[in-house]
Amino acid sequence: MIQSAFSLFCRRLTLPTIPTVFRTPRFYTMSAVEESKRAAAKVAVGNHYPKDARWVGIGSGTTIVYVVEAIKALGVDTSNTKYVPTGYQSKQLIISAGLAAAEYDSVPLGTVLDVAFDGADEVDEDLNCIKGGGACLFQEKIVALQAKEFICVADYRKLQPRLLTNWKAIPIEVAPIAAHRVLLKLRELGSINPTIRASASSKEGPLKTDQGFFIVDAPFKPMLIKADIEAGHDGSGKDGAWAVNVLADKIKEITGVLEVGIFHGQTGPQATAAGGIGGQRPVAAYFGMADGTVAVRKAE
């Protein structure tokens, strides 16, 4: 009852007042940001965790912790469910919650995950996402691409009109041997001072991903959304402003790039309708707001 009323209410981006029933009780020991992540996770899982789920993708980062917490809190039988991690942290999270982890490469060929949940660093009005702030993006993308639907869960800082509004650089996973070549190519595309991300300890050199690759952070101007292109903006990057799909494809074409941290293009249902499976763009993104409410953006 509550969920269906909420789904109706949240058909489009809902920033205004949300009924009291959707307000999260205050946890005074948590920061507002953590509290908002937990609130968003609870609503996202309540709305999208499938009854009788068999395969569920679990993303990486700090927000996904609350997704797993919310799944546990549902109290459903998880004994027939396998949770597909998107990296080391994600796998440990699944195991420590007492759930069964199944690595992506152990999932039987042709299996479609019922749903994949994950966080994001920024989400635009069209539901394109930037991911990789925590150095995970490649496994997150292949898991999202294997799922019927990808659900994004985030806090209010990530809710932006355009990508690269608040989050300033695109994370890109690159082969270490090609890192300098990729930097050069990114500069040619107009990136202002792209850098190889360092480890927390400078003694350890560049940070390594779960694949043993480097992350390059490439700053660009805020990216264009569909409405900008429809209003006549070019989007080809010639004035430094790129359409999301155009820049993502250009970066992906650079030899040495394993994957780019822009999730765009088809949603899962769009891919299915076109005869494929999985989409890297979420069907819905849930944002915990600073006032305790939860806002949602849904794909067209």
Ligand SMILES: O=C[C@H](O)[C@H](O)[C@H](O)COP(=O)(O)O
């Ligand atoms: O690299 C990490 C992933 O893409 C995360 O999903 C993303 O950075 C969001 O992380 P968090 O939930 O910690 O904000």
